């Protein structure tokens with residue numbers, strides 16, 4: 418079927434959406450700009466499958482950008498949502514289920530003693546930064562280039578031309594005065610981090626990092642990198658913030674901290690921790706967390722924070738996920754997918770580097786290791802575009818950007834994985850003109 422016909426309802430829906438919604442979408446990456454395609458409008462999703470309004474069915478590797486680790490429409494989660502909604506969708510007053518969710522998070526993360534529930538990962542990072550500043554009485558924050566921490570002003574900073582220069586705003590509308598308070602260093606670069614600490618001495622309030630970077634594609638920490646960050650923060654009395662919005666409950670119940678045996682001071686959670694509804698959390702050492710209002714001087718609030726419907730979805734998701742052998746199963750499926758893609762690339766004669774940590778992985782079209790954002794940017798983005806479009810033709814729904822991960826869920830079957838590997842081989846063959 419022609420591309421025009423196959424996606425005709427989505428194309429019409431997009432044109433109409435563009436009349437009323439800015440850019441037709443409510444979050445930029447959904448616009449498919451990076452892959453030169455138009456967005457698909459989704460009708461429904463179940464298990465590992467997602468269905469567009471033209472009636473096409475895809476194996477979904479986006480999983481709402483991470484939250485849907487159980488797959489779509491898990492019946493226990495849906496039941497919990499319905500039961501909670503029947504009792505009222507929002508009270509603006511405390512409920513038992515919020516304490517239950519906080520307890521689950523504290524049980525999973527040995528570094529977390531107290532929790533604040535919020536609505537989004539952006540809020541978690543924003544609040545963590547504010548707490549880091551209040552706790553230390555300092556202003557500067559260090560972040561790593563290519564790591565994403567949501568869209569609050571101080572996290573939208575980009576590296577200047579060198580370490581000694583201050584950062585520049587990473588978005589219009591962010592005053593350079595704000596950006597100057599964020600020092601940006603390359604990921605996986607211990608020397609650059611040491612230089613920053615030496616240069617700014619005791620002015621660094623906090624370091625915020627994705628312990629496994631997953632917003633420039635998946636880039637794992639080099640051996641010793643996280644330990645070095647931990648040590649520099651401790652030596653300089655700076656707060657270490659792990660942004661585990663993707664990795665929390667994804668790599669292990671206790672996230673990257675459990676996987677690598679690390680302890681952050683503050684941990685940002687979202688995505689899976691919200692069970693597919695808008696909920697997120699910030700947790701950490703009691704001495705820092707207790708600086709939040711109402712008992713401390715740091716203000717933070719939310720009309721819908723700890724929303725009963727979202728919290729019910731979160732509690733049920735985390736309870737299903739952390740029982741049995743979920744993480745072994747996720748890792749096993751992802752390992753098969755990785756091996757299949759590697760073999761497909763070899764057979765199709767395509768240069769491909771795959772980074773995988775547990776159930777998140779990324780494919781970079783280049784022939785060298787990918788350790789930081791500069792490496793990521795040197796991959797062949799045209800190849801990714803064509804690969805994306807070919808995979809879509811074969812009914813595989815990948816994230817529409819080379820900077821995103823492939824997210825596996827517990828609902829992906831052996832057959833799904835085999836079908837995906839087959840599609841990857843055929844798609845890669847079209848990239849090189851190889852006779853697949």
Ligand SMILES: *Cc1c(COP(=O)(O)O)cnc(C)c1O
Pocket residue numbers: 536537538539540542565566567568627632660661662663687688697
């Ligand atoms: C998605 C994400 C955020 C932002 O979360 P939202 O809920 O989209 O605001 C922050 N940090 C990381 C690491 C993320 O992946």
